[in-house]
Amino acid sequence: ETGVTQTPRHLVMGMTNKKSLKCEQHLGHNAMYWYKQSAKKPLELMFVYSLEERVENNSVPSRFSPECPNSSHLFLHLHTLQPEDSALYLCASTRSWAGAGETQYFGPGTRLLVL
Amino acid sequence: RKEVEQDPGPFNVPEGATVAFNCTYSNSASQSFFWYRQDCRKEPKLLMSVYSSGNEDGRFTAQLNRASQYISLLIRDSKLSDSATYLCVVNAFEASGSARQLTFGSGTQLTVLP
Numbered sequence A: 001e002t003g004v005t006q007t008p009r010h011l012v013m014g015m016t017n018k019k020s021l022k023c024e025q026h027l028g029h030n031a032m033y034w035y036k037q038s039a040k041k042p043l044e045l046m047f048v049y050s051l052e053e054r055v056e057n058n059s060v061p062s063r064f065s066p067e068c069p070n071s072s073h074l075f076l077h078l079h080t081l082q083p084e085d086s087a088l089y090l091c092a093s094t095r096s097w098a099g100a101g102e103t104q105y106f107g108p109g110t111r112l113l114v115l
Numbered sequence B: 001r002k003e004v005e006q007d008p009g010p011f012n013v014p015e016g017a018t019v020a021f022n023c024t025y026s027n028s029a030s031q032s033f034f035w036y037r038q039d040c041r042k043e044p045k046l047l048m049s050v051y052s053s054g055n056e057d058g059r060f061t062a063q064l065n066r067a068s069q070y071i072s073l074l075i076r077d078s079k080l081s082d083s084a085t086y087l088c089v090v091n092a093f094e095a096s097g098s099a100r101q102l103t104f105g106s107g108t109q110l111t112v113l114p
Helices: none
Strands: A004-007 A010-013 A018-025 A031-037 A044-050 A053-057 A064-070 A073-079 A087-094 A110-114 B004-006 B011-014 B019-025 B030-038 B044-050 B055-057 B060-065 B070-075 B084-092 B108-113
Touching: A004 A087, A010 A018, A018 A031, A018 A087, A031 A064, A031 A073, A044 A064, A044 A073, A053 A064, B004 B084, B011 B019, B019 B084, B019 B108, B030 B060, B030 B070, B044 B055, B044 B060, B070 B084
Parallel strands: A010 A110, B011 B108
Antiparallel strands: A004 A018, A018 A073, A031 A044, A031 A087, A044 A053, A064 A073, A087 A110, B004 B019, B019 B070, B030 B044, B030 B084, B055 B060, B060 B070, B084 B108
């Protein structure tokens, strides 16, 4: 058990739907991340939040909208997605954002299929 | 050129074999290096950090060659439970001194056969 939980674990949605992914960390960490993992591709960092402030946004399309209401929770709001957005979405946390060699603690991921 | 490059495999080896994975990175400012392990349909988990002097943890040995910008992972006496994808991960520092985020390789898939 890594102390990072994600819901839902699986999600199927149509291109016109709106849904949200939720992540919660129970580790007392100050930084949280969203990653996208597509088949045979490296993990792609999408967003970073440090102390509830967004510190990085790696040119992610606006159909993905993150929200960090507090240091323990992170959401990814999805709307008008495309089939190529189908992937495993992983949440992670670290003790701090700028620390060197911080271990990333990942949640189990949400497997998303866009039809 | 990819920032972190790994041979995707798959590597299929018999139990008890020794297997080595290599990884190259392009950013010479990289400072921290890691191997993560990802089981099928699970999240990545830290396997070990990689230090300049090389380090060993049981059957696993990691080495770093800064001059060649290359890291390796050696698994001795491989077990069935070692079957997973092994991700090479690199962290670099910005000129300001703050750490960049981790850059992941695509992973090398290992299957240990009975």
